[in-house]
Amino acid sequence: MPVPRAASDSKSQRQGWRYRANIAIRAVTACLGTYAVAALLAAALARTLPMPRVEAVSLSTLLAFLLAPVVPIWAFLAAGPWRALAGVVALSLLLYGVFWVAGPPA
């Protein structure tokens, strides 16, 4: 493994600022990323699901919550903190693209 992952680090490695920065980036990615991805997924699906808009909103909100535990787990399992952040940013941009292209329903 090129970058030792958070919990597998040995005791001595846990003291340094590198370890702290690693955890901090992952934690921020987990907290803000979860909300960003859930909000964008709800918004993108609400505009694209092929059903009346009130139905699309209900279903998209339900589905968005299923993602809640996925993003934090990814944030701490990814090979490195920057890769964790990049993954979440990429997914967010993709979802924002769908939301933007779809436009508000008639």
Add this chain to the structure above:
Amino acid sequence: MSAVRDGVRQVMAWLHGWTGLLLGWVLFVMCLAGTLSVFKPEIGQWMRPEATAKADPVEALATAGRWLAANTKDTTGWYLTAPDDRTNTIEAAYDSGGTFLYRALDPVSGASVARETMGGEFFYRLHFELELPYPWGRMLASLAAAVMLTALITGIIAHRRIFRDYFTFRTGKGQRSWLDGHNALGVLALPFHLMITFTGLITLASVSLPWGVDAAYGENVAAMYAEIAPGVAQRAPTGTKAPLAPLAPMLHEAQRRFGGAPIGRVYVLNPGDSGAVVSVFRADASVVGYMPAEVSFDGATGRMLAEWTENRPAIQTYNTVYGLHMGRFAPALTRWLYFLGGAMLTLTIASGLVLWIVKRRERAPLSLANRILERLNVGVIAGVPLGCVAFLLANRVLPLGIAGRAEAEVSIALWTAAAALVAGAVLPPRLAWPLLFGLTGAGCLVAALSVPLGGTVLILGNLMLLVTAAAFAALVGRQLLPRRATPVRRARAAA
């Protein structure tokens, strides 16, 4: 990912520990209050032993409407829950001159009952609002539920032998025993824990995740409400005074349109105004889904404005998920299973919080941060149940008829919990645990003896209090009596 499987488990165990700790105390309060809320109507009956009058639900609601019309001023609305076979009062939430009140109304006189109390409504509100102002309490509760979902999933992934641990419990072994207990409690009702956490997250969606609504409706939130519940007429007050038409004919008409099914709730918006609207909702006690049907009437004339029976698939799915959390559909046996599942989840959280400390203390002396966490554990895990018992005792002790009686009960509960937090912070844990647990047990005992027996609900309630008192007595006994033949290190760890 380049990780070997053991690495994944280690990371998950680490994440499980930290997410569990992050909002563990908030989750403990939410789970305890939610568990008690399963018996919200029954707690209400226990706290209003004098309210035994019964009346036809439609007559009762109509009488309550007359009392509210005479006793509320500058009101934006009344929200009434009809009496059924679990409650003998009308639960009313209403705005009176800018203050929002929760009261139980007598089904015969329509007036607020003499022993004014929020009853089970206190635990219900505490469960998802945490006694914080709107919308912050609900936001915090949503956040806690999301963290809880992560803690559950990471806990499952970190778990090596989920089936074997089901049957493993090694007593008197410090950290090992706490871990076994935590695992057994968590695994035993795991499907319930996952269901209740996910559905709980859903119930607060309108506060926590409004972005789907925003994307489809933008600023026009009123359109969204109109499409979600087409049977609820949307109307602003006109400012012209007009008396409210009699409620009974509207309620009878609604019930006829529900095919004879009972009425669940009645909302009266802008009563006394010519723009008043009366919305009547079918009871959801016989179906899992929430809001199965509704009818609205013009409040001033009694003419029907709108009607709707819900059968759209996505909304019905949403309402079913919501209804699963509320558990109002549940017959007696299911209700007890909800209660047991909730109790186990509460204990899983408590044992997890204790485990955090026990694990660290067995390896090295506790750091300052962990000593603070240890004392917070005492204050919350032992103090919040004490506050709940204080709420029940205040109900018996406070004189009837004093102003703001229901609110005083809540204040006593909160101040007791606050005092317990201080005691937990100031006293050494080996004294604070048995002291607070002992007081809680004694409080349960006194509460059980505080009312003459009468009626199934009161008898069962008192029995539950006696069982709880015995459980706390056993806990105190374990903490105070050192067991023989226990090595010194373990005895210290278990203290």
